[in-house]
Amino acid sequence: MAPSNPQAKQAESEEDRALIEAAKKGDTRAFRCLVERHQHRAYAIAFAMVRNEQDARDIVQEGFLRVHRSLPNFAGNAIFFTWFYRIITNLCIDLLRKPGRKTMELATLDERADSLVPADCEFPLLQKFENGNPLETLHRAQVLKKIHDALETLSPLHRGAILLREVEGMSYEEMAEAMGVSQGTIMSRLFHARQKLQRALRDFYLESQNTNPLNHVAGDLK
């Protein structure tokens, strides 16, 4: 997982820069080190977007090849991981746009999802979690499974946005740069993705409440 605090991110960025400078001079070990540092995170993002292991592997490999080819043009003051994730994101989008691919259409789904969500949405899940202590009644694995399933239903761009934010810990600005869109678009994607995930969790919670009589007892005791 990516470092979450700004100091750690800054340190990582500095190390990346040093490795790139060495790789520019033909140091293969430095480039190998870059690959080792970023391949798993790149794979996670690629897999989150394309939902196919082989495609994700191909995208990561192609991404690093492009990085290697473009090293002479890489500006020293740029941040490597936003640049690299932009390459990965673009490769994913290119793949998803290929004709004949059985996936949700990127642009239409994204726009439709954005336009359907009301502005004054609610996030009622937490209240019930806090008051009803749901972690006692719901198995953690079930919750995670539900989140996993809900993530599957998101569009690739929404899923990518969630992963970049929650797993990579990117700021909105970095995400906008990595995905090649405005910060407003990033916020919109994040918001709607989270709303959809929350809905899935809420439904799951309500369903569990109705099917498990112990939950009602636990709720009454509260």
Added chain:
Amino acid sequence: MRRPSPQKLMAFADDQLDSESAHHVSQSLRDYPEDQQTVEAFRQLGSFIRALEDEQECGPDLTNQIMQQVESCSTPPSKILFLRNKRLANWTGVSFIFAAAASMLLWRYSQSFAHLAPLATLSFSASHPLVRPAASFISNASLVEPSEISTEVETVDFGENLGKIFYLPGDAITTVIWVREKGETP
């Protein structure tokens, strides 16, 4: 105080607001406790997603495959730059040489044809496949040279056959080469 929008609450939960906006939101959370729960819901969801990612496998190790591809299909970037510059220099040099050679040829041709203008020179080479192999049969050739035009014939060899070259006058001079088959009567 104006109630912050859900998107602003999300940005607050993500620590993505500037200090002034963040201060405003934190003030409003006191007046609207349900917004506090919304903020917590955003954070809690994030922790679930991170937990989910932690539990998933970290993906295949592609280091060796990537490095093999990198090493097989490319040279070090510094060398690429050097080669690119060298290639540019080579192409520039070759282009210059071609341009110079073309200029020389044009100049030579203009010099050699200057005294013949406007008529062209008819010239046969002994190395031409039609006129090989025997210079000894040159005697068999019979040339009819026009008297009023300036024409050079270097070598003519029709082999064992007899041959003639005709110049047909007109608006433009037409050259006809007549070679008799063996045994054909003149």
